[in-house]
Amino acid sequence: MTIEVMEIESQQADDTQQSKRFQSLQYRYLSVYLVVMGADWLQGPYLYKLYQSYGFDLVQIAFLFLTGFVSGAIGGTAAGSLADSWGRRRGCLLFCVTSLTSLFLRLRSYYPLLFLSHVLSGMAASMQYSVFEAWYVAEHTSQNLPSDWMARTFGKGTFLNGLVAIIAGIVANGVVDLWGYTAPFVVSMGLVMVAAGMITSSWGENFGESGSGKIQLTRTLMDGLHTLWRDSNILVLGAAQTVFECAMYIFVLLYTPAIENAAAIYVGTDEKSQELPLGYLFSTMMFAVMMGSLTFQALERRSSLAATTSSSSTLLRVVSWFTKDRLLISALTLACASFSAMVYNQSTSLPILAIAYHVFEFSTGLYYPSLSSLKAEVIPEETRAAVMTLLRIPMNIGVGIIMWHVDDLSTSMMWAICALMTMTGTALMITKYRPKLPQQQ
Helix, strand or coil: CHHHHHHHHHHHHHHHHHHHHHHHHHHHHHHHHHHHHHHHHHHCCCHHHHHHHCCCCHHHHHHHHHHHHHHHHHHHHHHHHHHHHHCHHHHHHHHHHHHHHHHHHCCCCCHHHHHHHHHHHHHHHHHHCCHHHHHHHHHHHHCCCCCCHHHHHHHHHHHHHHHHHHHHHHHHHHHHHHHCCCHHHHHHHHHHHHHHHHHHHHCCCCCCCCCCCCCCHHHHHHHHHHHHHHCHHHHHHHHHHHHHHHHHHHHHHHHHHHHHHHHHHHHCCHHHHCCCCHHHHHHHHHHHHHHHHHHHHHHHHHHHHHHCCCCCCHHHHHHHCCCHHHHHHHHHHHHHHHHHHHHHHCCCCHHHHHHHHHHHHHHHHHHHHHHHHHHHHHCCHHHHHHHHHHCHHHHHHHHHHHHHCCCCCCHHHHHHHHHHHHHHHHHHHHHHCCCCCHHHC
16 A cells, blocks of 8 residues: 555656646747747737838738748748758747848838848748747657647647737837837837847757758758658648638738728728727737637647546537547638628628628637647657748748739639638548547557
8 A cells, every 4th residue: 555655646746747847848938939929919910001101002012921921932941941950949049030130121111121021021930930839849749748738838829829919919009109100110129139038048959850950951851841741631731721821811911901991981981991990909809819729728628538538428529529620620610701701791891890800810719729739749850840831831822822913803802712712721621631549649
């Protein structure tokens, strides 16, 4: 009996230490992640208005966006892939330098400088959505923490990211009222510098290729392509990411002029459309993202619990259906429904258009932790950053092609394209994705 008690106490002590290591890692990752995302969110509400204030029209602004996506597909892929061999911590610091330079250039109304700014921001975006996550997954794995705990971090990160975005929208609205459209970008520069300091002081280095540290771009990219070719699940997730994020970035470009036009029709005057509190609208949409991430956390945890119990409860059986792949399917389906509503109401019903915006943002809150958790399960550690940046190439190209024709397509047609893309993603996930069995995880 004494031996059994000692074994139980030892196991409890191990569990406590494991939980502490997880919480420490989660804090180090999320603190940097949220500062970086705060810097990004500050730019969202007023980027279109900033360029409009510089005197540029929709086509010129769309070309700047296009430049960023092309840059992300080419330069960002190279920079992000290097992180596997050069070091993911170094990759994150390179993101900070690139992003800071881009923001500084954005403060001038000279179009060639803005073009260069978007070349750099496109590279930074590819690193932002690959290298940081790759660093965390590598640290989580190296500390022998349970793999299913990664979903907790991604779900919590998406929830807190929504909270940060709400605050960023309010702050952006306030500083614009005080100092003009460039003010949010100056504050964003300060946050990027804070993030660089936190990475330098609290993050260790990790690599995809053991014992590496040399720049081996060709080899890293070839290994990443080989990984993609071998695993159809990664390709399906890449397709889902492509269609959802294509739609998301088109939404980012168009939601401001679309709702301003709808507001002008709704109230019967052009002047009112200029008084929309875009920062506050942005905050409420980010609240919807938070609700989506909370829904993911609640359903994912209960689904995992239901899968390990033998209860015949109807509620548990229903909850157990919401696995991570099905939550991603739900996100794509909701996005399709919201874009379909935008098609028919973008110029006739301001309230329905606003509701559709928030439903889409709710689906975004479901999408990010679902996709991140699934990618963490299926992408091999040694090529993680390379594969994740390669998966962004089709998205960058897709958005670029659509934005190239922004002057030829109506807003309703753009929303219809987004609805079709997300519907295609839903169909691919349902028919082609093959989730691992519990005993294989």
